[in-house]
Ligand SMILES: Nc1nc2c(ncn2[C@@H]2O[C@H](COP(=O)(O)OP(=O)(O)OP(=O)(O)O)[C@@H](O)[C@H]2O)c(=O)[nH]1
């Protein structure tokens with residue numbers, strides 16, 4: 001995708017992201033004797049994370065120079081997440097100190113002459129293509145990154161939109177949101193004062209990335225302060241209403257550890273690090289006319305692993321802020337899985353981020369976003385099978401089976417098991433175990 005940097009900070013972030021992509025790609029040179037996989041999926045589904053796991057499980061792990069790059073990216077993740085939370089406090093109209101369980105929070109007095117706190121516009125909304133990654137397992141020493149611009153065949157139509165439905169849970173949420181908004185107005189909206197708004201103002205004005213050694217102690221303190229604020233915690237509970245990276249909690253709760261000058265990221269930190277894959281323009285799959293160009297890459301692909309973040313059922317896409325992420329994934333899956341070129345290619349579906357999904361279904365009812373789900377909203381088995389069946393129903397080539405795995409890509413133990421099974425499937429020893437695993 002285009003690296004159109006609008007500020008030096010953006011340029012730095014893009015450069016860091018490219019360096020990470022390059023590092024992953026550099027591991028790709030020795031894969032000839034290995035099984036080649038095409039990893040596909042919409043944005044933030046976990047493709048890079050699976051690739052990192054392959055490096056850990058089948059490769060040499062992360063080199064020292066890579067760790068240095070990730071260090072900056074991880075600290076950038078913490079700042080990005082903290083900023084997103086502060087911006088969302090304004091856009092969702094939640095006052096600092098607001099506790100939804102104690103709806104009448106005492107308000108500080110607002111001085112008349114207080115300057116309006118700066119409220120920065122929300123995250124840039126550059127359109128971002130779906131990316132594809134070629135990875136390798138089973139004896140491969142590395143992985144290779146290729147790219148795709150968009151779906152192979154644009155069959156994105158006729159998908160129903162998520163509907164809203166009145167329900168008990170919705171009403172409770174509404175009551176809290178309304179109480180927050182009333183309180184936000186009462187304390188002066190964006191003119192509210194106190195330690196929370198002050199810390200937020202500092203965070204909002206700090207650059208995304210930093211060229212110095214580490215994030216300043218002042219910003220670390222500001223991040224800790226807001227994270228302990230009940231209003232921010234309430235805002236975090238509504239993270240599906242704005243764009244927030246999934247590793248927010250992981251890095252912010254560990255802000256002291258990741259900001260010391262001696263910090264070296266652990267493999268677990270690297271797995272949680274969010275960097276958008278940017279060097280995905282080598283092979284564009286824009287139109288059928290270009291098929292000659294990209295088809296050779298797929299010829300020797302043993303299987304396609306398609307990733308979808310099952311936890312994203314209540315979220316909208318980063319790119320347009322309106323399309324439900326699961327519907328987007330289903331559309332993309334339809335265009336891949338039903339493409340004649342892949343008619344006989346083993347198709348393995350990873351319904352990823354089950355750790356987040358398990359937590360989320362407790363408070364965010366699936367049926368509110370997918371009214372065709374009839375069953376217990378808090379039942380993991382029922383809800384996860386519901387989504388798996390949605391993907392399976394798309395397959396137009398019944399002779400070609402789709403293997404479904406529920407995955408937790410940041411967990412090496414679980415991923416190792418899944419990849420071992422995938423290996424067996426590809427080698428043909430497990431072909432009878434089709435269906436949901
Ligand atoms: N909790 C949790 N986080 C995950 C899981 N899989 C991926 N993530 C996180 O989700 C974020 C996005 O993952 P990536 O691997 O970068 O997603 P991607 O598909 O490569 O995204 P693009 O490059 O933008 O297309 C990262 O912060 C990952 O650490 C998971 O199973 N559980």
Ligand SMILES: [Mg+2]
Pocket residue numbers: 047048049131275276277
């Ligand atoms: Mg990626």
